[in-house]
Amino acid sequence: MKTLISTRPLANVETPLLAVVVGQGQPAPLKDAGLERAIASGDYKGKKDETLLVYGSGKAERILLVGVGKAGEITRSAIRRAAAIAAKRARGIGTKSIALAVAQEARGGLGAAELAQVVIEGAAQGGWQFTELKKPPEDPKPEVESLELVVDASEKNEAEAGRRIGDAIAAGYLFTRNLQMQPGNVCTPSYLAEQARKLGTAHGFAVTILDKAQIKKEGMGALLAVAQGSAEEPRFIVLEYQGGTGAPIALIGKGVTFDSGGISIKPALNMEDMKFDKSGATAVLGAFEVLGRLQPKINVVGLIPATENLPSGTAIKPGDVVKSHLGKTIEIINTDAEGRLILCDALSYARRFKPAAAIDAATLTGAVVIALGHHAIGMLGNDEALLAEVRDAGERAGERCWPLPLWDEYRELLKSDVADVKNSGGRSAGTIAGAWFLREFVDSFPWVHLDIAGTAYLEGEGAGHAKGPTAIGVRLFTEFLLKRAGA
Ligand code: BES
Numbered sequence: 001m002k003t004l005i006s007t008r009p010l011a012n013v014e015t016p017l018l019a020v021v022v023g024q025g026q027p028a029p030l031k032d033a034g035l036e037r038a039i040a041s042g043d044y045k046g047k048k049d050e051t052l053l054v055y056g057s058g059k060a061e062r063i064l065l066v067g068v069g070k071a072g073e074i075t076r077s078a079i080r081r082a083a084a085i086a087a088k089r090a091r092g093i094g095t096k097s098i099a100l101a102v103a104q105e106a107r108g109g110l111g112a113a114e115l116a117q118v119v120i121e122g123a124a125q126g127g128w129q130f131t132e133l134k135k136p137p138e139d140p141k142p143e144v145e146s147l148e149l150v151v152d153a154s155e156k157n158e159a160e161a162g163r164r165i166g167d168a169i170a171a172g173y174l175f176t177r178n179l180q181m182q183p184g185n186v187c188t189p190s191y192l193a194e195q196a197r198k199l200g201t202a203h204g205f206a207v208t209i210l211d212k213a214q215i216k217k218e219g220m221g222a223l224l225a226v227a228q229g230s231a232e233e234p235r236f237i238v239l240e241y242q243g244g245t246g247a248p249i250a251l252i253g254k255g256v257t258f259d260s261g262g263i264s265i266k267p268a269l270n271m272e273d274m275k276f277d278k279s280g281a282t283a284v285l286g287a288f289e290v291l292g293r294l295q296p297k298i299n300v301v302g303l304i305p306a307t308e309n310l311p312s313g314t315a316i317k318p319g320d321v322v323k324s325h326l327g328k329t330i331e332i333i334n335t336d337a338e339g340r341l342i343l344c345d346a347l348s349y350a351r352r353f354k355p356a357a358a359i360d361a362a363t364l365t366g367a368v369v370i371a372l373g374h375h376a377i378g379m380l381g382n383d384e385a386l387l388a389e390v391r392d393a394g395e396r397a398g399e400r401c402w403p404l405p406l407w408d409e410y411r412e413l414l415k416s417d418v419a420d421v422k423n424s425g426g427r428s429a430g431t432i433a434g435a436w437f438l439r440e441f442v443d444s445f446p447w448v449h450l451d452i453a454g455t456a457y458l459e460g461e462g463a464g465h466a467k468g469p470t471a472i473g474v475r476l477f478t479e480f481l482l483k484r485a486g487a
């Protein structure tokens with residue numbers, strides 16, 4: 001999607017679709033007979049998500065009003081969402097390009113840079129569709145190819161700065177979403193590794209890929225244990241972006257390219273969604289796409305343990321004991337608790353980078369869906385300051401995190417009769433138990449765990465959102481890193 005900042009008066013914008021974001025009870029944003037009548041009649045109120053499409057009498061062929069609710073309640077997320085609704089509508093109508101403006105009273109105090117960034121983020125979200133694996137339709141609806149954001153002339157430079165960030169985030173976001181969508185027979189561990197390698201080549205950062213033999217040599221017994229049931233070989237992917245000085249931030253993503261549960265096999269219903277079990281990994285890759293484009297002054301290491309989790313005659317069994325990279329032994333209670341097994345080896349591998357902070361993203365537990373539904377990431381960690389920093393980044397990104405406690409009492413859940421730790425504590429406090437397991441392998445660096453099982457993909461369509469993958473984490477990681485880089 002091409003983006004452009006323009007400063008023409010709204011009445012002069014020639015476009016197939018002019019979307020204007022307006023607040024509740026606000027006047028028509030431009031002189032147009034149809035628009036003014038619709039608002040005067042009270043038919044259109046400007047409530048959150050409320051839209052009105054009229055055929056313009058001026059230069060814009062169509063005008064779409066998108067409501068964002070009452071003036072005092074308009075947030076950054078609300079504007080991003082309105083832009084997503086507009087882009088989704090444009091895609092539905094089939095217009096190739098769209099112009100968008102946010103009425104002054106509907107800006108919720110956002111500066112022009114922020115405004116441009118979130119509008120582009122929203123448009124990338126709403127305009128997305130995945131048609132790659134379908135036969136081309138007879139009457140194809142074009143993608144939204146260009147977005148023109150109309151601002152005041154005095155704000156042009158500031159908006160351009162925001163556009164640069166928005167464009168990069170949109171690219172990372174689309175990269176991630178398309179990768180998430182790939183089925184398990186396409187997106188295997190070696191395919192994920194290939195994607196990482198391509199990113200490194202495109203943007204000039206180092207990518208190292210460990211194959212099965214190297215993973216074995218490295219002593220990653222827990223990752224190997226999960227992989228041993230599958231004909232596809234595992235990979236351990238290391239990305240190193242160097243833009244600054246000082247200790248790096250480590251981003252770690254769960255890369256289970258398909259999770260059947262293994263011998264502790266999952267029920268058939270919705271099992272196809274377990275192709276999304278690589279969503280932590282794809283978020284890390286998307287963040288590196290953004291880093292490559294923005295080149296911020298910071299060092300970042302990406303770590304992705306990638307494997308399938310399948311049942312077979314060579315698969316791990318409940319009761320097996322395996323030795324992790326850190327040296328701790330693990331009793332496998334449930335082979336479906338595989339995410340923590342592969343992540344624990346990545347967390348222990350991270351020590352060699354002496355990270356200033358580590359953040360992992362993982363579709364780790366069904367329990368987080370029970371606790372928080374689909375509207376928040378479950379967040380746990382060992383450092384209050386880092387937790388607050390990640391949470392703030394999530395707020396800015398519109399990827400909200402909510403804390404769960406990691407009190408010592410919960411450690412009991414993971415006591416094993418035969419090994420140092422067991423991989424499942426049963427049904428109670430599932431998300432906390434998963435995080436406690438990971439914590440056992442975090443050695444001397446601040447760490448936050450993001451459980452994205454409820455937010456990585458959506459089972460239904462939203463107002464500004466297609467069904468399916470959400471690229472959750474890409475925007476949060478970016479916000480976190482840009483703030484740390486002082487950008
Ligand atoms: N990948 C699943 C978690 C998941 C569930 C992701 C629903 C997305 C939607 C994970 O590997 C898993 O199976 N976790 C188990 C852990 C349990 C066996 C301790 C779970 O949540 O049931």
Ligand code: MN
Nearest residue numbers: 259336337338
């Ligand atoms: Mn599982």
Ligand code: ZN
Nearest residue numbers: 256259277339
């Ligand atoms: Zn899983």
